Amino acid sequence: MTGPRTGAVARGGFGGFVARARAAGTLVVQPRMGMADPARMREGLRAVRDARAVTVGTLTLDSYTRTGDLAAARRALADGTGLNGYPIATHSTATTRAVLGGVADGGFPVQVRHGSPAPEHIVRALLAAGLDATEGGPVSYCLPYSRTPLREAVEAWRKSCELLASAEEFGASPHLETFGGCLMGQLCPPGLLVAMSVLEALFFRQRGLRGISLSYAQQADPRQDEEALTALGRLAAEHLPDVDHHLVLYAYMGVFPATPGGARLLLEDAARLAVRAGAARLIVKTTAEAHRIPTVAENVRALETAAAAAAGEHARLAGSVRGGVRGEPVLAGSGRGGGYGGSLGTAGGAPADGRSGGLVRAGGLPAGALRVEDTGIEAEARALIGAVLDLDADIGRALVRAFAAGYLDVPYCLHPDNAGRTRTSLTPDGRLLWSDTGSLPIAAPRGPRPPILGSAGLLAALSHVRRSYDARAAAGPPTRTPLAPGRPVPLPSRTTSTPRRELGPTTP
């Protein structure tokens, strides 16, 4: 849930767990983790559960399972070729139940992460194994993940959503997360990411889901990200008043810093951003991201690093809000210029709901409470969402028509159903702008918007974040955002087993 104003009912399962964590003042952190071997997968889940953080677990699936090539998955298991994830539709249901048994429960929900344009076999397998939480979307798991015609992906996702939603009849609490806030992982202006996330959430709702999370992936400028998350929270509350929902932030999804130090700084900034901007859950990246599939230990370290950074940010905000009065800097966003974690800005103001000077809501700020400069992200997202919804009452059909008309057009996406006429401009300080809006129903760019040109230009844009964070790591101890006076940062919580128990259901 994004706060008391949504009026949604707290539920069990994945969504209920996250809602309780939020109410208790903790950011939920989650890995991207999957390995082929059931014993290692189980070990990984246990390690995530036992990490010093409030965590949910993940089964990340391998590419063969994602693309529906189950014969290749079977072959790889048979001859021991490494897989880049857990082949849930190839291992037997009994095997997956054994992986989860005594580990996954109401106090440690597990989500299946895949990336499939046609996920019915995956939804079937996860339901059979007793799980009910997964993610994706008809657009976000088609365009960046396949060459499947969008129309077919929409149809497959319709069936998959209905199948997942039907599990509610059997006492499950199905939860589905949009991947629309990530798309290609990098170089997509935030207005489109926010719009896609909301549109996929609306698609899920129309297909019967009542537990939804909306994603947004950290980009290259903290202020832009704060603004985008704020817009996403507001639009979600508006469009999904009757649905239990929360925001989930993905730590940077593009070319990752190559050094462990740079990777850690970027992850910490993601965690702080999540807390500031009202996300209830964060999906982490590890120090191995730029190089290879991470180990369990690297995942656990990433979870603990993120949890500690989130706790620190939380304490900082609690301090600055307690001390604030209306009109003074209260919920300050991050500063401009220094990139993530730069100097403290003065963009203050009372929370949008008027509870000025009140305590920061436990679990970070309510979505939408952060005062951010309005550069037009919300208006852009609204225009995109409105134009799509006007095309057809059936959101799946509307999405297909929107891509055909170029009302939705993902920059640099090669999928045949993507018009491919939009382009991005990256400012020197990391803001993502349109250099070409193609047929998007938004204003064409004003002012100089240098396009990204050539292989060198593309590589430079793709590695902007890597470069800045590796440089910051090399420059020595980070210049941390100053704390509110007199408020020490609490040590990373060593007592998360306690909140974990509190968060779990009273009966297993």
Next chain:
Amino acid sequence: MEQHGETGTTGPGAVVTTGLDVVVTTVASDSHTWNLVFLQLLLEELGHRVTNLGACVPDALLVAECARLAPGLIVVSSVNGHGFPDGLRVAAALRARPELARTPLVIGGKLGIEGTGADARRRALLAAGFDGVFEEGGSPGAFPAFLRALAPGGRPPLDGAPVPVVSGARR
């Protein structure tokens, strides 16, 4: 380096080529495309003409497209960690077609999931029919050198153009 394809020079007085027709592709399981966009731009800047097949290219489609286009070079890129097994399969499928049996064929990217074992993979991929294997972490100049050897008439890399991080080709 042995020359393949119609655009190669064959001796004194041979026509200087103006670049190759190149198919840029990935393997069936791999949905990453930034690598493909990057390679397309790079190859075009070097004077080649590129057909980019996009994400998750099924073996049959790849073989059919290559048979249809009769390219002077096939560039396979994969970073999802399945590039090694998928690459072995793809090489066998391409080499089984008589008209593609000698088409220059290279692969590169991140081909395994552990970030190690590149040497063994490289040997197996070369044995399977690839003419060059360019894994991340190898010598940066290897791929441009391979291209120059293949199409001497192609333009040299633009000054300041990035060279992909790669390891050595065969020979």
